[in-house]
Amino acid sequence: MSAILPPSDRLWWKQPIDKVEWAWIGIAFVWGMIMFVMMIYWHIYGKQNLSNEAYKTSPEMFAAKAEKFIAENTVRTETEQQIPVVKVPAGGDGYLIARLWAWYPILELEKGQTYKIHLSSMDYNHGFSLQPVNINIQVIPGYEHVVKMTPTKEGTYAIVCNEYCGIGHHSMLGRIYVK
Amino acid sequence: MATTYRTCPVSGLQFEDQAEKLMRWNAVAGVLWLLVGGITALLVILTRWPAIKLLPADQFYLILTAHGIDMLILWILFFEMAVLYFASSTLLRCRLATPKIAWLGFWLMVIGGITTNIAIFQGESSVMFTSYVPMQAAPHFYLGIILVAVGALLGVAVFFGTLVVAKKDRTYQGSLPLVTFGALTAAIIATFTILAGAGILIPTFLWSVGLIKEIDAQLYRMVWWGLGHSSQQINVAAHVSVWYLTAAVIFGAKPLSEKVSRFAFLLYILFLQLASAHHLLSDPGMSAEWKVLNTSYFMYFAVMASMIHGFTVPGAIEAAQRRKGYTNGLFEWLRKAPWGNPVFSGMFISLVSFGFLGGISGVVLGTEQINMLMHNTFYVPGHFHTTVVTGTTLAFMSITYLLVPVLFRREMILPKLCQIQPYLFGISMSVLGLVMMGAGTLGVSRRHWDMAFSGAPFQYEWPGAAYLMMGLTGIFGVIAVIGGGLWILLVVGSLLFGRKLDGGKVADRPTPIPANTQAASAVAHGSDHVGVPGTVVLALLLLVSFVLYYFVNWKYLSEVWLLS
Ligand code: HEM
Ligand SMILES: [Cu+2]
Ligand SMILES: [Cu+2]
Numbered sequence: 001m002s003a004i005l006p007p008s009d010r011l012w013w014k015q016p017i018d019k020v021e022w023a024w025i026g027i028a029f030v031w032g033m034i035m036f037v038m039m040i041y042w043h044i045y046g047k048q049n050l051s052n053e054a055y056k057t058s059p060e061m062f063a064a065k066a067e068k069f070i071a072e073n074t075v076r077t078e079t080e081q082q083i084p085v086v087k088v089p090a091g092g093d094g095y096l097i098a099r100l101w102a103w104y105p106i107l108e109l110e111k112g113q114t115y116k117i118h119l120s121s122m123d124y125n126h127g128f129s130l131q132p133v134n135i136n137i138q139v140i141p142g143y144e145h146v147v148k149m150t151p152t153k154e155g156t157y158a159i160v161c162n163e164y165c166g167i168g169h170h171s172m173l174g175r176i177y178v179k
Numbered sequence: 180m181a182t183t184y185r186t187c188p189v190s191g192l193q194f195e196d197q198a199e200k201l202m203r204w205n206a207v208a209g210v211l212w213l214l215v216g217g218i219t220a221l222l223v224i225l226t227r228w229p230a231i232k233l234l235p236a237d238q239f240y241l242i243l244t245a246h247g248i249d250m251l252i253l254w255i256l257f258f259e260m261a262v263l264y265f266a267s268s269t270l271l272r273c274r275l276a277t278p279k280i281a282w283l284g285f286w287l288m289v290i291g292g293i294t295t296n297i298a299i300f301q302g303e304s305s306v307m308f309t310s311y312v313p314m315q316a317a318p319h320f321y322l323g324i325i326l327v328a329v330g331a332l333l334g335v336a337v338f339f340g341t342l343v344v345a346k347k348d349r350t351y352q353g354s355l356p357l358v359t360f361g362a363l364t365a366a367i368i369a370t371f372t373i374l375a376g377a378g379i380l381i382p383t384f385l386w387s388v389g390l391i392k393e394i395d396a397q398l399y400r401m402v403w404w405g406l407g408h409s410s411q412q413i414n415v416a417a418h419v420s421v422w423y424l425t426a427a428v429i430f431g432a433k434p435l436s437e438k439v440s441r442f443a444f445l446l447y448i449l450f451l452q453l454a455s456a457h458h459l460l461s462d463p464g465m466s467a468e469w470k471v472l473n474t475s476y477f478m479y480f481a482v483m484a485s486m487i488h489g490f491t492v493p494g495a496i497e498a499a500q501r502r503k504g505y506t507n508g509l510f511e512w513l514r515k516a517p518w519g520n521p522v523f524s525g526m527f528i529s530l531v532s533f534g535f536l537g538g539i540s541g542v543v544l545g546t547e548q549i550n551m552l553m554h555n556t557f558y559v560p561g562h563f564h565t566t567v568v569t570g571t572t573l574a575f576m577s578i579t580y581l582l583v584p585v586l587f588r589r590e591m592i593l594p595k596l597c598q599i600q601p602y603l604f605g606i607s608m609s610v611l612g613l614v615m616m617g618a619g620t621l622g623v624s625r626r627h628w629d630m631a632f633s634g635a636p637f638q639y640e641w642p643g644a645a646y647l648m649m650g651l652t653g654i655f656g657v658i659a660v661i662g663g664g665l666w667i668l669l670v671v672g673s674l675l676f677g678r679k680l681d682g683g684k685v686a687d688r689p690t691p692i693p694a695n696t697q698a699a700s701a702v703a704h705g706s707d708h709v710g711v712p713g714t715v716v717l718a719l720l721l722l723v724s725f726v727l728y729y730f731v732n733w734k735y736l737s738e739v740w741l742l743s
Contacts, residue, residue, distance in 0.1 A: 036471075049742060119463070137551065
């Protein structure tokens with residue numbers, strides 16, 4: 001009789017399914033397929049796809065590469081902590097270190113240029129959250145993620161850490177300049 | 180083993196003595212965890228409310244860790260154990276298999292829950308319930324969760340055993356009732372889930388005591404979400420079962436089609452295990468192909484299953500109401516529903532909020548590229564407060580209005596307050612979810628103590644709208660806490676002071692469920708088909724909102740920096 005009793009028709013699986021129910025199942029199925037195709041479509045025609053390029057690394061290896069990049073491309077330092085501002089060569093590679101509790105260094109980019117930004121963490125998980133653009137990427141220790149980015153507007157951008165990384169998490173704020 | 184069976188005079192449900200005690204203890208333990216979780220919720224909300232910012236950072240992260248564990252794991256799991264025993268022993272009218280093991284499981288869960296809470300409140304384990312490595316908690320933080328998992332696994336085993344007992348003792352004929360079938364899917368998913376959980380938590384525990392040197396941070400996230408995501412599927416299967424149960428009890432509603440509803444439950448089992456992928460969409464370690472395959476193929480079939488339930492549950496209610504003569508227009512069946520009965524109103528708000536808010540936001544959040552717009556923002560907790568709170572928690576709250584008289588034999592006190600509680604909690608929580616999602620859309624981070632970034636070398640000003648959303652989060656969060664607190668007061672008050680009800684006849688053997696007569700099945704089969712046009716309209720409304728919101732987010736995505 002009801003959902004808390006055994007089905008009244010012992011051969012319930014032989015009961016025909018109502019037209020309306022079939023229609024709804026069909027709609028749900030088709031909608032699922034559209035959403036599936038949409039992701040693939042965006043991989044082909046869309047301009048915002050998260051890069052697939054990632055390598056296993058270690059904090060030491062990544063830090064060494066980043067330090068070399070910083071030494072070669074620093075244009076000035078900013079803030080009391082003398083954080084280097086590093087101009088990433090147009091079309092070239094930039095490195096961004098996530099560590100407790102800072103994004104290091106400050107990157108300087110140009111509008112309309114495409115950069116390969118290498119992201120990795122020295123310690124815990126961190127979250128690369130570019131504001132106010134609102135792009136959010138997980139940063140994981142032991143993995144070097146190479147993300148191709150093309151800024152579309154000039155300005156001063158903040159990198160908020162949006163993966164909880166301990167007591168100083170809220171002070172982990174970085175900066176990107178787009179000229 | 181000697182036991183007794185009580186037939187409840189109000190509902191006709193039959194409770195075996197051991198199962199009844201276990202249900203009561205599990206439900207009460209669940210409510211106590213909800214109380215702890217509710218206190219932490221208040222502290223969390225008052226800290227995230229920018230105008231108040233109550234706690235210092237260290238206490239905030241500690242309390243937030245406790246909130247996640249006590250709510251998501253402990254409150255929900257204890258209540259689900261009660262649901263499993265109800266769906267097996269009570270609905271099938273049989274004795275519980277191995278009650279001793281069930282008690283062992285219960286106490287393991289209690290000890291485990293307390294152990295983990297001790298670890299958290301000692302202050303060395305503020306790692307959030309996800310405990311991503313290499314951030315490390317105290318060993319007993321993990322140990323407690325492992326004990327809870329083992330205890331839950333024992334409970335699940337007792338559930339399976341009870342189904343076997345019922346079959347052997349022939350307490351029912353034909354197939355399992357739909358609600359029991361739904362609980363069975365939840366239990367099967369739970370088994371897989373707990374095994375995935377063991378696969379990650381045991382190594383993590385060994386790592387925390389120094390026996391394992393290192394755990395790969397990406398691998399941890401992948402296996403952990405095998406636990407974390409699938410366990411949400413247990414919740415969905417459980418609360419959908421509760422929806423069917425409510426529809427059956429309040430309206431005598433029978434499923435539109437047993438075949439369709441069961442098939443939809445089956446889809447959960449088949450396709451949910453691998454959907455952990457949608458928690459890793461913005462991670463470096465997985466390829467785009469893997470992400471697309473896992474989110475679409477595996478997740479969209481589960482989404483389809485939820486869309487089916489979202490249709491058949493109100494459809495069953497509409498059909499039952501129309502049979503009773505509420506046939507005017509599209510929605511007389513709904514207008515004339517017992518909106519003053521908290522069992523129904525809570526269930527219906529749960530259904531609507533889960534479908535329109537939780538369901539749609541979840542699918543959008545789980546779309547590979549769109550995830551980048553929301554990953555780890557406040558959108559994420561906004562989304563799941565409209566699934567696991569307005570969906571699961573509210574469904575459990577509303578069925579409790581039925582269980583207190585039937586299971587605890589007490590009349591609910593303060594019936595007027597009982598009437599408004601589901602509205603107060605359900606609506607404020609739905610709005611809370613919405614404004615949290617709004618803040619997340621503007622970029623505000625989850626698990627973040629300070630929107631002003633004090634101590635940072637730079638400044639960043641969030642847009643004014645983000646502060647507005649966070650202020651509204653504070654206001655509606657406080658109302659939601661009041662709504663939840665009211666429920667706890669009403670339930671505990673009724674258990675202590677409610678008028679005692681007659682327990683009904685006690686027998687030393689079960690009365691089997693009467694066999695369906697040929698005539699009854701002929702009636703069910705033949706001419707009594709009724710259309711459900713109102714449900715069709717509601718479903719189409721859902722679809723339209725879904726499609727619009729989905730494509731709006733692609734539009735947002737197309738406006739950010741180019742990424743490849
Ligand atoms: C009673 C009212 C409740 C309020 C006001 C509330 C509020 C919140 C807020 C504001 C957050 C986000 C904190 C942040 O990320 O900074 C949060 C997180 C969370 N809530 Fe609730 N909540 C409530 C009830 C519940 C219930 C009933 C459940 C589960 C059944 C739940 C499960 C969670 C979980 C799992 C998290 C994530 C914790 C984490 O990020 O580690 N909440 N809650
Ligand atoms: Cu961080
Ligand atoms: Cu952080």
